Amino acid sequence: MHETRDSIAEIWGERTPYVGEWPIRVDERTLEEPDQWVQSACVLCSNGCGMDIGVKDGVIVGVRGRAIDPVNHGRLGPKGLHAWIANRSQERLTQPLIRRNGRLEVASWDEAMNLIVQRSQEICARYTSGAIGFYTSGQLFLEEYYTLGVIGKAGLGTPHMDGNTRLCTATSAAALKSTFGSDGQPGAYTDLDTTDAILHVGHNTASQHTVLWMRILDRRRGPNSPKLIVIDPRETATAKEADVHLALKIGTNIPVLNGLLNLIIEAGQIDRNYIEAHTVGFEVLKNTVSHWTPERVEQVANVPAAKLRAAAEILGTANTLVSTALQGVYQSMQATAAACQVNNLHLIRGLIGRPGCGIYQMNGQPTAQNTRECGADGDLPAFRNWDNPEHVAELAKLWNVDVNIIPHWSPPTHAMQIFRYCEQGSIKLLWISATNPAVSMPELTRIRQILQKDDLFVVIQDAFMTETTELADVVLPAAIWGEKTGCYTNVDRTVHISHKAIEPPGGARSDFDIFVDYARRMDFRAKDDAPLIKWNTPEQAFEAWKECTRGRPCDYTGLSYEKLSRGGGIQWPCNEQFPDGTPHLYPDGQFNTSYDYCETYGHDLDTGAATTPEEYRANAPKGKAFLRAADYLPPHEQPDQEYPLWLTTGRLVYHFHTRTKTGRSPALHEAAPDAFVQISVQDAKQYGITEGEMVEVISRRGRVVEKAIVGEIEPGVVFIPFHYGYWDKPERSRAANELTITEWDPVSKQPHFKYAAVRIRKAALVINQIADAIGQDADTVTTVLKP
Amino acid sequence: MHLGNYLGLVHSSEQQLVDAFKQVAEHHGDEPDIYQTCMLLSSWSQEHVKALKPFVDRYSEEKNDEPERLSQSLFEEPRSGSLALLRDLHDLWLITNEVHLCWVVILQAARALRDVELENLCQRLDNQTHRQQAWLLTRIKQAAPQTLVVAA
Ligand code: SF4
Numbered sequence: 001m002h003e004t005r006d007s008i009a010e011i012w013g014e015r016t017p018y019v020g021e022w023p024i025r026v027d028e029r030t031l032e033e034p035d036q037w038v039q040s041a042c043v044l045c046s047n048g049c050g051m052d053i054g055v056k057d058g059v060i061v062g063v064r065g066r067a068i069d070p071v072n073h074g075r076l077g078p079k080g081l082h083a084w085i086a087n088r089s090q091e092r093l094t095q096p097l098i099r100r101n102g103r104l105e106v107a108s109w110d111e112a113m114n115l116i117v118q119r120s121q122e123i124c125a126r127y128t129s130g131a132i133g134f135y136t137s138g139q140l141f142l143e144e145y146y147t148l149g150v151i152g153k154a155g156l157g158t159p160h161m162d163g164n165t166r167l168c169t170a171t172s173a174a175a176l177k178s179t180f181g182s183d184g185q186p187g188a189y190t191d192l193d194t195t196d197a198i199l200h201v202g203h204n205t206a207s208q209h210t211v212l213w214m215r216i217l218d219r220r221r222g223p224n225s226p227k228l229i230v231i232d233p234r235e236t237a238t239a240k241e242a243d244v245h246l247a248l249k250i251g252t253n254i255p256v257l258n259g260l261l262n263l264i265i266e267a268g269q270i271d272r273n274y275i276e277a278h279t280v281g282f283e284v285l286k287n288t289v290s291h292w293t294p295e296r297v298e299q300v301a302n303v304p305a306a307k308l309r310a311a312a313e314i315l316g317t318a319n320t321l322v323s324t325a326l327q328g329v330y331q332s333m334q335a336t337a338a339a340c341q342v343n344n345l346h347l348i349r350g351l352i353g354r355p356g357c358g359i360y361q362m363n364g365q366p367t368a369q370n371t372r373e374c375g376a377d378g379d380l381p382a383f384r385n386w387d388n389p390e391h392v393a394e395l396a397k398l399w400n401v402d403v404n405i406i407p408h409w410s411p412p413t414h415a416m417q418i419f420r421y422c423e424q425g426s427i428k429l430l431w432i433s434a435t436n437p438a439v440s441m442p443e444l445t446r447i448r449q450i451l452q453k454d455d456l457f458v459v460i461q462d463a464f465m466t467e468t469t470e471l472a473d474v475v476l477p478a479a480i481w482g483e484k485t486g487c488y489t490n491v492d493r494t495v496h497i498s499h500k501a502i503e504p505p506g507g508a509r510s511d512f513d514i515f516v517d518y519a520r521r522m523d524f525r526a527k528d529d530a531p532l533i534k535w536n537t538p539e540q541a542f543e544a545w546k547e548c549t550r551g552r553p554c555d556y557t558g559l560s561y562e563k564l565s566r567g568g569g570i571q572w573p574c575n576e577q578f579p580d581g582t583p584h585l586y587p588d589g590q591f592n593t594s595y596d597y598c599e600t601y602g603h604d605l606d607t608g609a610a611t612t613p614e615e616y617r618a619n620a621p622k623g624k625a626f627l628r629a630a631d632y633l634p635p636h637e638q639p640d641q642e643y644p645l646w647l648t649t650g651r652l653v654y655h656f657h658t659r660t661k662t663g664r665s666p667a668l669h670e671a672a673p674d675a676f677v678q679i680s681v682q683d684a685k686q687y688g689i690t691e692g693e694m695v696e697v698i699s700r701r702g703r704v705v706e707k708a709i710v711g712e713i714e715p716g717v718v719f720i721p722f723h724y725g726y727w728d729k730p731e732r733s734r735a736a737n738e739l740t741i742t743e744w745d746p747v748s749k750q751p752h753f754k755y756a757a758v759r760i761r762k763a764a765l766v767i768n769q770i771a772d773a774i775g776q777d778a779d780t781v782t783t784v785l786k787p
Numbered sequence: 788m789h790l791g792n793y794l795g796l797v798h799s800s801e802q803q804l805v806d807a808f809k810q811v812a813e814h815h816g817d818e819p820d821i822y823q824t825c826m827l828l829s830s831w832s833q834e835h836v837k838a839l840k841p842f843v844d845r846y847s848e849e850k851n852d853e854p855e856r857l858s859q860s861l862f863e864e865p866r867s868g869s870l871a872l873l874r875d876l877h878d879l880w881l882i883t884n885e886v887h888l889c890w891v892v893i894l895q896a897a898r899a900l901r902d903v904e905l906e907n908l909c910q911r912l913d914n915q916t917h918r919q920q921a922w923l924l925t926r927i928k929q930a931a932p933q934t935l936v937v938a939a
Contacts, residue, residue, distance in 0.1 A: 127937055128936055128937055130932065130933060130936055130937035131937050159932075409928075409932060410928045410929045410931070410932060411929065413929075413933075416819075417929075420818065421933060424868075424869060424938065425938070426869070426933055426934075426937045426938040427937075604918055604921060604922065606827065606918075607824055607827065607828070607918060607919075607921070607922040608820075608824070608922065608925065609918060609921035609922035609924070609925045610921070610925045611921075612921075633827070636823055741819075742819050743819040743820070743823060744819065744820065746820065746823075746824065
């Protein structure tokens with residue numbers, strides 16, 4: 001084995017302090033000497049680190065970071081260095097399965113695909129294609145999403161298609177659209193090389209984007225160290241590094257951000273010329289935030305006024321600033337509204353569109369950006385506006401279909417509503433690809449009930465059996481990263497290609513091949529009777545996608561497989577005008593808000609009411625950005641006598657999503673083998689709980705039993721990581737989402753995973769009581785406490 | 788002068804909205820966005836009722852039972868299910884339109900009376916009424932195709 005560093009023990013590795021050009025450090029981990037390196041990029045978070053896959057005798061034997069890649073300069077984090085081992089797991093699915101007489105049984109591809117086609121046709125004939133829904137992922141490749149998007153929108157014509165990106169990144173898209181007129185992160189990671197200050201809002205960078213954090217730490221240890229401000233209720237590793245940590249109360253992002261904006265406006269630290277020339281809405285914003293004095297913020301959000309002032313002083317005086325927001329914003333109350341305040345901060349200070357100034361409405365999953373771009377979530381491809389008939393007509397022309405087949409009479413259905421339609425019975429076929437809602441969605445009892453409904457036909461394609469495949473009617477074995485070729489785009493718009501390095505195991509097929517096969521069997525046709533899906537290979541699909549993006553903000557027309565295979569990733573837009581890609585959007589303060597070009601006409605941040613085309617046209621911002629203001633609305637569920645604590649959920653550095661891959665790496669598994677509940681020292685004392693003791697956590701929706709970890713969290717708050725389900729530990733109710741709430745942000749429709757009211761008690765008490773009562777030992781009882 | 792009559796009309800219509808939004812929230816508690824948003828919009832109408840009070844006093848309200856009659860026919864029985872939801876949102880939209888029209892009428896009177904305070908109030912509250920209508924319309928448009936075409 002060869003390992004350049006132990007990333008489990010030293011997550012971020014050795015420091016390479018710098019300012020200017022980030023030094024190269026190639027991280028590598030191989031079990032054997034590869035006889036070939038194949039170009040790829042990591043698919044375990046949205047950072048999108050360039051990596052090479054080491055292959056020997058047709059098997060992946062390791063990975064190394066790509067030194068020339070602009071994203072990571074050779075570095076890789078623990079997940080990137082370890083999770084590839086899952087490709088060769090013995091537990092990979094290799095044959096299709098069909099449920100017969102209540103049991104999943106092995107079937108041929110023909111049998112499985114014919115069954116899906118037969119059901120699709122029956123359902124369309126009887127109930128229309130509005131009875132078919134798709135729930136996809138943030139882990140497939142661009143070519144797969146685009147193919148799926150065209151099948152859904154122009155083949156079947158169903159409005160019900162979304163990704164699990166709804167759970168992780170929908171607010172990112174919603175906030176960018178609300179402020180700038182379209183999706184697309186304004187900055188580049190190179191901004192970190194020179195910036196004066198960094199702001200993380202609800203983003204535990206050290207844990208979620210380890211390689212990004214290495215870059216920040218390296219800057220912090222170098223000359224001209226940038227100031228760091230962290231807004232997070234937990235004392236995370238990120239928070240510990242901060243110059244100012246605002247440990248706010250759950251659900252109070254808006255008070256804190258409004259408070260910061262107010263101080264900056266009051267101090268006159270704003271760029272009046274920029275505001276005047278490039279934005280609309282300043283007076284309303286100013287008026288709204290003016291009520292949030294530091295004292296009032298302290299009252300509502302528990303953030304000391306002096307700390308708020310210290311943070312505002314840094315944010316108000318920095319000449320350059322990089323801000324990031326993530327799930328602490330996106331999965332909490334007023335998600336889109338709060339994310340927009342981060343955009344506002346940059347706009348009122350004119351800190352956008354130039355080196356050192358970046359806003360990252362971070363993405364969660366590695367290819368979430370492509371789910372959004374390609375129309376595999378609740379959007380139209382290439383950031384087109386479903387409410388703009390011209391945009392819909394462009395797609396109809398491109399695909400050569402009747403415009404009326406494309407569902408555009410109301411917004412594409414978001415995931416939470418798709419599951420609601422399944423629950424109510426109007427969706428009869430749900431096709432899930434590469435995700436695991438039975439662990440990742442809120443309120444799991446409900447989700448399991450829905451997936452088990454007799455009148456819902458559930459198709460799943462995955463690489464492994466999961467908690468969700470257990471409930472499926474058809475399971476299709478999927479080839480994954482390393483076993484197929486395709487492209488994906490990270491959070492700073494950097495597009496990477498990932499080449500096929502090895503063959504998939506057994507009969508597993510790529511998601512791309514599965515979708516194309518479905519389209520052929522369904523015989524989807526264009527107006528000229530030619531097949532609707534005109535491509536058979538990922539490269540052909542990429543070429544088709546390029547045409548779809550021509551002239552749109554995410555213009556890919558200057559890219560090709562050949563160009564992407566030459567070196568590092570390239571940032572879109574990449575076209576004739578910008579053949580080497582584009583580091584910064586909006587350098588001239590011209591935003592994508594014109595009526596004809598914008599991706600949305602906007603929404604009311606409090607209710608989600610859509611702005612009508614007529615209203616939008618009347619207020620025509622003509623290229624100016626929107627300063628969107630919002631006042632505070634408290635979370636819907638508050639702790640009370642019965643449920644006196646806040647639960648907040650989140651992720652761990654060693655795992656990805658529901659651990660289907662990371663859980664199969666022995667090193668990652670051992671580093672974080674089980675869920676836990678983190679409680680404050682004060683609460684531990686009050687409940688008489690000591691470190692390592694089993695604790696029962698109960699909400700109005702469910703219950704779990706977890707081991708206690710004490711400390712580094714505010715009193716009154718408990719934390720449970722959401723990765724852990726039941727595939728490798730069926731005996732204990734432990735999935736955090738047993739407890740979470742079914743509700744969502746009015747604009748982005750992202751569920752509120754960050755708060756729920758719970759109560760806790762020592763599990764031993766309960767278990768021993770039950771054990772006594774039924775005359776069994778405690779272990780047997782624990783087994784009974786299944787979800 | 789009949790301004791009191793119209794203030795009475797809008798006052799009781801807003802009160803109807805307070806109750807009707809709550810009722811719809813409760814009948815459709817299984818639809819999380821309906822529940823949360825209707826409760827929020829009910830609280831807006833509650834604020835309107837409060838804000839109207841001084842003006843109702845100033846122009847001495849004449850009792851007007853028209854909106855109550857309207858509401859009674861709209862919300863007779865609790866209904867649940869997707870068609871019922873559509874119908875309830877539809878009915879809410881009708882009441883908000885009643886309120887909106889009241890604001891238009893009262894605003895004209897306020898201008899004729901040079902009552903700047905009442906004028907400002909009308910504009911501020913009508914803006915929120917418009918936001919209520921906009922949400923209802925958005926949600927109705929979303930629900931209509933699935934409810935009328937696909938659902939059994
Ligand atoms: S930071 Fe993200 S993309 Fe980079 S190696 Fe780690 S998991 Fe992979």
